[in-house]
Amino acid sequence: MSKLVRFGVSLDGKLLQRFDENIRRKGYPTRSKALADLIYNSLVQRDRLEGREVVGTISLVYDHRKRELMSRLTRVQHQFHHQIISSQHVHLDRHNCLEIIIARGKAAEIEKLNSRLRAIKGVKHASVNIATAG
Numbered sequence: 001m002s003k004l005v006r007f008g009v010s011l012d013g014k015l016l017q018r019f020d021e022n023i024r025r026k027g028y029p030t031r032s033k034a035l036a037d038l039i040y041n042s043l044v045q046r047d048r049l050e051g052r053e054v055v056g057t058i059s060l061v062y063d064h065r066k067r068e069l070m071s072r073l074t075r076v077q078h079q080f081h082h083q084i085i086s087s088q089h090v091h092l093d094r095h096n097c098l099e100i101i102i103a104r105g106k107a108a109e110i111e112k113l114n115s116r117l118r119a120i121k122g123v124k125h126a127s128v129n130i131a132t133a134g
Helices: 013-026 031-049 069-079 107-118
Strands: 053-063 084-091 096-106 123-132
Touching: 013 031, 031 053, 031 123, 053 069, 053 107, 069 107, 096 107, 107 123
Parallel strands: none
Antiparallel strands: 053 096, 053 123, 084 096
16 A cells, blocks of 8 residues: 655635635535646546557447347457456446446557447437546
8 A cells, every 4th residue: 555645735816716616616525636637637648649558438328129230239249358357237217328438558558449439320328438547
């Protein structure tokens, strides 16, 4: 387990006030938690830009009744089988499904997978969320 470190930060008063208002609206319990999230997000962005391995989730919502949709989704996923770790399929109602795909690899490949899935006719929504792999 890593050791907790305290450090001081000097900021413009108005900037700090805006930051405090923002984190209060978002429900952060402390400035420390908010700063830790900002630092983490910065590191994830660096990993993306430097081509490091990342993990990501792709969320799809689609109408399963669309002709050939299921086979197209499966075909694309098989083309990216080296990146896909797992997927989960949820029935939202009689016609709509949610599929969550967990992938690992270069951010560009995960984003490419998301784009290919999003482009399939019948997919109503597709989004990707990237996190650091370590």
